[in-house]
Amino acid sequence: MITGILLIQAVTFAILSGIVASNKNRDPAGWGVIGLLFGLFGFIAAVAVGEGEETQSSSDQNSQPSGEGEFDPDEHEKKCPMCAEYIKLEARRCKHCGHEFSKKEVERQVEEIRESVEGSESANEGKKDERNYKSDEYDTEEILSTHDFNGVGMCEDCDYTREYVKANNYVCPGS
Structure with a gap:
């Protein structure tokens, strides 16, 4: 019974940590693991961490102009x-x-x-x-x-x- 409650709590904090990290341009899977292992403390860390730099996937980079030839x-x-x-x-x-x-x-x-x-x-x-x-x-x-x-x-x-x-x-x- 207690094991089931701890497992549900760990999964809940993993999901919440992943969601918060994703909203801050951080790796949701990595922060999900932290939330799973550290529970409430992992979730608090995900909330406390600052926003990450926005990255583009390689397909996005290829579809956007490199800046050369485009007037700004x-x-x-x-x-x-x-x-x-x-x-x-x-x-x-x-x-x-x-x-x-x-x-x-x-x-x-x-x-x-x-x-x-x-x-x-x-x-x-x-x-x-x-x-x-x-x-x-x-x-x-x-x-x-x-x-x-x-x-x-x-x-x-x-x-x-x-x-x-x-x-x-x-x-x-x-x-």
């Missing part, structure tokens, strides 16, 4: 013409000085950067001039100083965005 405005900046500080590309008001951009101006800037990013990626596929790409040991500020960025964060000489230059350590050939 949040990854791009523009330079405020009033205070020369960098702000998000889609910002309508500068957070530093309060300068306001019209909706049409913001849409135009986003479209320009989108075209330049998509154009530079397709135009340069497989045709990188390796002399202009420096290794990671080079100073980012030094590499950025070789470019002449205009108000929308794109080099006037090579037509690459500030983000592309930083990510790829690209030295402007026009410098």
Whole structure:
């Protein structure tokens, strides 16, 4: 009789621990075993543990784009013409000085950067001039100083965005 009650209690805590762990992006089977072995203490541990990182299965990773070739405005900046500080590309008001951009101006800037990013990626596929790409040991500020960025964060000489230059350590050939 007591063995049956203990078994039901262990299974109950195993199921509850697994459910709580699953809701926190943790391994439900592993936490279920902990709940089974440690009962109430395993369940309390499952409740107390923080959220785990969300992982994608390999089939999900293959079905989603890798990020290359896909334009994300949040990854791009523009330079405020009033205070020369960098702000998000889609910002309508500068957070530093309060300068306001019209909706049409913001849409135009986003479209320009989108075209330049998509154009530079397709135009340069497989045709990188390796002399202009420096290794990671080079100073980012030094590499950025070789470019002449205009108000929308794109080099006037090579037509690459500030983000592309930083990510790829690209030295402007026009410098």
